[in-house]
Structure formats: C-alpha cells, structure tokens
Amino acid sequence: MDKVDVVIVGSGASGSLLAAKLSQAGKKVLILEAGPELKMSYLYSSQIWARRLKWGGPATETGGKDPISVAFNQGWGSGGVAMHHYAVWLRLYIEDFEMKSRFGRGLKWPISYEELRPFYDQIQREVGISGDAKEEVWRPVGEPYPMPPLQIFNQGRIIEGGFKKLGLRTSSLPVAINSIEYNGRPACIYDGWCDAG
Numbered sequence: 001m002d003k004v005d006v007v008i009v010g011s012g013a014s015g016s017l018l019a020a021k022l023s024q025a026g027k028k029v030l031i032l033e034a035g036p037e038l039k040m041s042y043l044y045s046s047q048i049w050a051r052r053l054k055w056g057g058p059a060t061e062t063g064g065k066d067p068i069s070v071a072f073n074q075g076w077g078s079g080g081v082a083m084h085h086y087a088v089w090l091r092l093y094i095e096d097f098e099m100k101s102r103f104g105r106g107l108k109w110p111i112s113y114e115e116l117r118p119f120y121d122q123i124q125r126e127v128g129i130s131g132d133a134k135e136e137v138w139r140p141v142g143e144p145y146p147m148p149p150l151q152i153f154n155q156g157r158i159i160e161g162g163f164k165k166l167g168l169r170t171s172s173l174p175v176a177i178n179s180i181e182y183n184g185r186p187a188c189i190y191d192g193w194c195d196a197g
C-alpha cells in the first residue's frame with residue numbers, strides 16, 4: 001500500500017471534513033471506517049428502512065454504576081451520524097465560551113466566539129444553512145444564512161401561536177437542509193423523515 005500522511009479513524013462529519021480539508025491542502029489521507037459504505041439510494045423516506053443507517057456495531061453503554069445504552073446517538077458507515085441527524089445547526093452563544101469567568105462553572109475555554117465566528121460563517125456558506133438570522137434575535141452576530149428558512153407547517157403554526165399567547169417569540173430553526181437549490185443540490189421536497197437522512 002502507498003504511504004499516507006494521515007490516517008483518520010471514522011468517516012463521520014468530523015473525520016470526513018478533516019479528510020476533505022487535508023486532501024485539499026495536498027495531504028494523502030486514509031480513512032478507516034468500521035461500518036458499511038452508505039449510498040445515496042439508502043436515503044429512503046421510511047423510519048423502518050432508516051434503521052440500516054443507524055448503529056449496527058457492538059452495543060455501547062455509558063460507564064458508571066447505572067450504565068445506559070447510547071445507541072440512539074450513534075450512526076455508522078460513510079457519513080456516520082450525519083446520515084440520519086436532524087441537521088439543526090445552531091451557533092454556540094458568546095456566553096458559552098465564558099462560563100468559567102461569568103458563572104464560575106466548567107473550564108476556561110481557550111477560544112472565544114469571535115475567534116470561531118469566521119468558521120461558522122464559512123461552513124454555513126460551504127454546506128448551506130436555511131434560516132432567518134433577523135428573526136432569530138438571540139443568535140450571536142454573524143453572516144445571515146445563505147438560504148431562506150424552511151416552510152412552517154400547521155404543527156409549527158400551532159406551537160408558534162401558543163408561545164405568542166405567553167408573550168414569547170419563536171423563530172425558524174437554522175437547518176443544514178436546502179430550502180432552495182444550493183450549490184447544485186436540489187431543495188428539500190418535504191417528504192421524509194430527517195431521521196432517515
């Protein structure tokens with residue numbers, strides 16, 4: 001086998017992104033993936049069918065006195081969990097990076113939101129996020145989303161009405177799902193379970 005510069009274990013969102021960026025920078029990258037190769041044709045609108053996207057490896061449990069199974073949070077094969085996640089791509093708040101100095105909780109973060117901000121902007125351009133940055137008034141400062149929000153259906157309208165009655169505001173979620181055609185990828189047709197890719 002040819003020599004490689006980097007070996008990455010796991011082809012989930014983190015491993016795949018790292019591999020793409022390293023190979024764009026001229027590195028030879030090898031990804032070792034324990035799961036099957038998942039194809040576009042596996043993204044089928046059915047919860048039952050979608051089970052094949054989910055974890056099929058050995059059972060995993062948390063440690064401690066009362067371990068619980070964490071299989072829900074797992075995926076395997078090319079794309080890993082991202083193949084069946086809900087694609088809600090929120091930014092961390094400015095305060096999240098300052099929990100220690102503000103509230104005396106957790107550890108001191110070595111980076112601030114301002115340092116991470118250009119990368120949030122870059123990734124939302126590369127991947128494409130649908131949302132409404134103006135409506136989402138609690139969102140930390142950054143570039144507006146490259147696509148308008150997804151449609152809101154009756155269920156969402158009812159929840160919105162309930163919140164309004166309580167004097168609370170709502171906003172569309174920022175999601176890595178196309179509301180319009182973006183970068184050569186078609187718009188969502190609102191048919192299917194996010195759970196099924």
Ligand SMILES: Cc1cc2nc3c(=O)[nH]c(=O)nc-3n(C[C@H](O)[C@H](O)[C@H](O)COP(=O)(O)OP(=O)(O)OC[C@H]3O[C@@H](n4cnc5c(N)ncnc54)[C@H](O)[C@@H]3O)c2cc1C
Binds near residue numbers: 032079080089090
């Ligand atoms: C149902 C669901 C909904 C979610 N919704 C959201 C959401 O809306 N927004 C959000 O931000 N996050 C969401 N998440 C979480 C998010 O999807 C994950 O945190 C993220 O995709 C994890 O990516 P990762 O690359 O770190 O790990 P993974 O995707 O878990 O990748 C790890 C990869 O390593 C492989 N692997 C494991 N062990 C080995 C081994 N020994 N050798 C070789 N390969 C191995 C696995 O097969 C897998 O492909 C959701 C998760 C789930 C399950």
